[in-house]
Amino acid sequence: MPNPRTDQPEPVEKARLAAVASLLGAPSTLRKVPRSPLEAHEMLLNGLPSRALSHLVQNLLFLRWDDSFTKAIGMSHRTYQRHVAAGAKPLSPEQSGRTWKLAEVLAKATSILGSKQEAEQWLERPAMGLNQHKPIELLATPAGVELVEEFLVRLEHGVYA
Template identity: 80%
Template sequence: MNELAQSPDVARLAAVARLLGGTSTFRKMPRSPLEAHELLLNGLPSKALVYLVANFAFLRWDDSFARAIGMSHRTYQRHTAEDIRQLSPEQSGRAWKLAEILAKATSIFGSKEEAEQWLERPAIGLDQRKPIDLLATPAGVELVEDFLARLEYGVYA
């Protein structure tokens, strides 16, 4: 695969990794979807989730967020207080997916703050459900990703 064919993946992966702390979190930034898969399979460093949460402007830890991440606030607090080093593969995948959706929404709406606010607002194209509420299941994640793709191409319904 030539460098031009890789560049959209590399740019997308870099945007996601930056939301999770970038080079301060990862020894080696993932440069392919397979490298990202391996990273998630081994478990993201807990500091990736800590970085993501610490850099939210509008999102807050509530029940919707806890379901999207697959982790209670208490478990998150234990990860930070007890210096637990790794997230489980499932928690890693959910944190990565949230960062992926946030990166995509940021590119569509023009700012991370707007993207975060969009996650919290009921959306007509999602039957008045908030995108963050749908991130608790793979089917809901797919609905949000499809809706973002429609928004990107100007198809709102």
């Protein structure tokens, strides 16, 4: 959220955007790190470079490309492989948005849980506060994403159920 006096993003917002961009390999994979949610939106509309998704996938410690991951990203493993082989072709806005959202959730979970490894493992474990669903499974729909984000806020504030 911008500061009303300066119309600049708050430091927390800048840090969040930087953390997400870092998971996507910025600055080497992105033309620039977005400085505001609007810049992120415009970047996603134009399509993330496929190498941003490739960087995210190659740097996962625990998560693997399975059915839940496919649904979270909105792309099959074979389509991902074609994107990597093609190199320069950007992701669609839909694929870009899903990739960004996964990185955003992973960044938030890392911040709350203390390590990327713990955050990735958390995404794969059934959560009592999510009716025993794995968070990664819920990332397949906007409603599920909202549930995961709300659950992360509860975890951040020490409210688990």
